[in-house]
Amino acid sequence: MERDAWLLCAALAAATVVYYLACTTSRRAQRRRLPPGPTPLPVIGNVLSLRGNMHHALARLARERYGPVMALKLGLVTAVVVSSPDATREAFTKHDRRLAARAVRDTSRVRGLADRSMIWLPSSDTRWKMLRRVVATHVFSPRSIAAARGVPERKVRDIVGYFAAHVGEVVDVGEAVYSGGGQPRVERLLLR
Incomplete structure (x- = not known):
């Protein structure tokens, strides 16, 4: 034993x-x-380096130490931050295929969605090209867009009418937007 x-x-x-x-x-x-960047802490990465407004913290890191291209660990995800127009132009001309690719999440791969979805397939895949052609001709065709145009306009008219009918009252915005139906309450405000 x-x-x-x-x-x-x-x-x-x-x-x-x-x-x-x-x-x-x-x-x-x-x-x-990877390009240079601050040394990450275990598990949380460089999250503590980005205190305050994130765009100010990123600009400060780029200006003071790491230059226009830097690598950051945000938790378990590695991100490359490009902060100058010239570096961005170069990144999108030289590495456009890598930037167009998406990281496939394990849940999508396990459920089998990664092999059939236009979102997760690489843009060089023949299935992606076929799905893109189908979407362009059927979903985003001028006829389909014109047919669906009235739906958001009708919803905006309904919301404005709901607010007009309840002027001076406390209104549940979630009820107005989601048409009641047991949806969670979003925010309450007083219309004047």
Whole structure:
């Protein structure tokens, strides 16, 4: 019994060491390919570097230390921030295929949505090109857009009419927008 416990502990320790070494080598290889950026903390990444207004914090980091292209870890997601027009132009001309690709979430892959959805397929895939052609000819055709044009206009008229009928009262905006139906209450305001 005691020998089994020691074997289990030794196996867990060996697995932990192998996992740690694999993660550190892959992180080093990934870090070499990324642009410079602040050193991330475990789990939360660089979130603490972005205090206050995010655009001001990003501009400060770009101006003071890392230049117009920098890598940030936002939690477990790695983001590359481009903050100058010239660097943006270069990124979109040289790396447009990589920027057009989306990271496929595991839930989409497990449910089988990644292979059939235009959202998750790479733009070089023949299925994506076929789906794009179908959407362009049927969904976004001038006839389809003209047929659906009245729906948002009618909804806006309904909301304005609802507000006009309840002038001077406290109105539930969620009820006006979602037509009641047990929807969650969004906000209450007094119309004058």
